[in-house]
Amino acid sequence: MRTHFIAIGGSAMHNLALALHSKGYHVTGSDDAIFEPSRTRLEKKGLLPAEMGWFAEKITSDIDAVILGMHAKSDNPELKKAQELGLKIYSYPEFLYEQSKNKTRVVIGGSHGKTTITSMILHVMHYHNIAVDYMVGAQLEGFDTMVHLTEKNDFIVLEGDEYLSSPEDLRPKFHLYHPNIALISGIAWDHINVFPTFENYVEQFEIFIKKITNGGMLVYNAEDPEVKKVAEAATNPIRKIAYETPEYSVENGKTLLQTPEGPMPIEVFGKHNLNNLAGAKWICQAMGVDEADFYEAISTFKGASKRLEKIAENDRNVAYKDFAHSPSKVAATTKAVKEQYPDRKLVACLELHTYSSLNPEFLSQYEGALDAADVAVVFYSPEAVKIKRLEEITSDQIAQAFKRDDLVIYTNPEAFKEYLFHLKFDTEGIALLLMSSGNYGGLNFDEIKTLI
Structure with a gap:
């Protein structure tokens, strides 16, 4: 069976492409940008497009199924050609x-x-x-x-x-x-x-x-x-x-x-x-x-990738990163780490990164989400707010939403990194929790290992 992926480089899409390739299907695909690890994984199987972009000529009548990713737009030239030819077009879940x-x-x-x-x-x-x-x-x-x-x-x-x-x-x-x-x-x-x-x-x-x-x-x-x-x-x-x-x-x-x-x-x-x-x-x-x-x-399950993943630990300190970003998950993860390490100072850092979390109308949902932390830190990028074309949010709005007077707020990636590197890991027992679906404006999580 011949399948063509429009937006093959996505996390889910490239995995489906690899699965169909393993099943013996003839797989092709296109994308306008493909990042790691998708790029290397597709390349190893000979599925990486020769050049980035959308090419209507790739869509031919002998294709049995076109699989359309969320990253593609409705005016995508390959999608339009597939529609003209009357090809069967599936979404990923379909x-x-x-x-x-x-x-x-x-x-x-x-x-x-x-x-x-x-x-x-x-x-x-x-x-x-x-x-x-x-x-x-x-x-x-x-x-x-x-x-x-x-x-x-x-x-x-x-x-x-x-x-x-x-x-x-x-x-x-x-x-x-x-x-x-x-x-x-x-x-x-x-x-x-x-x-x-x-x-x-x-x-x-x-x-x-x-x-x-x-x-x-x-x-x-x-x-x-x-x-x-x-x-x-x-x-x-x-x-x-x-x-x-x-x-x-x-x-x-x-x-x-x-x-x-x-x-x-x-x-x-x-x-x-x-x-x-x-x-x-x-x-x-x-x-x-x-x-x-x-x-x-x-008893041998260590957890899903990016879910409460331990970065480093010694006798006094421990550091975790977690994909948590929704208010309920942030609250649950923060409580979990405090319960696991009750005698350590919990420094919980949250990056507001998703469309919902950066929306002023949604911010109030975070009330109490970081209450279990001894020190609560919020990082957000005003640039990310602009990219998502959202209404500008202020530090005051965030402080009011979390309802925590001692909330520490950073908008500059370097200033946030500087804060982390000046935590007193050598004199205090610290449990550091980094929650984000992003990377705090470019934080290398491997560097955290050097702090513990």
């Missing part, structure tokens, strides 16, 4: 569904936690040598790609993103998967540029539940009031299973999970991650893994 129509589809949805839960499930399956197809939003240890597709595997595990499918298809991605087994981890308003009201955002999860196949299963986080409300209100013929955070304790910086066999040390920590683990356990059991086998496997 094509994944096409590849999995005859499989049992397991879809993990939620405003936060979905990458971690998906990663936990795949880790357990990999540990027990159970082969499944998958698509996950992070590079996992022991897995070559973030997408894996076969003809023979019975299950496919999909991370269900609520963002839009493509420039031509404005439906949320997770509406297109029609799960047999679904999970919702949490609902906290996000993607304000697409879902302008909280009610509109919640509605997407109500639709997601309706898309579960008749006789299917919904596993849901009963500790999240919005999730509980939409799950219990659903009337379609599905089985519902609620989960809650299991009992655990923290001793000498180690988290112990209560199991039927007694306390078990685990690598991940924080109430939100233990909650994620409970959801993953139900899904794995639905996929045929019994409880004892789940516990055996999950």
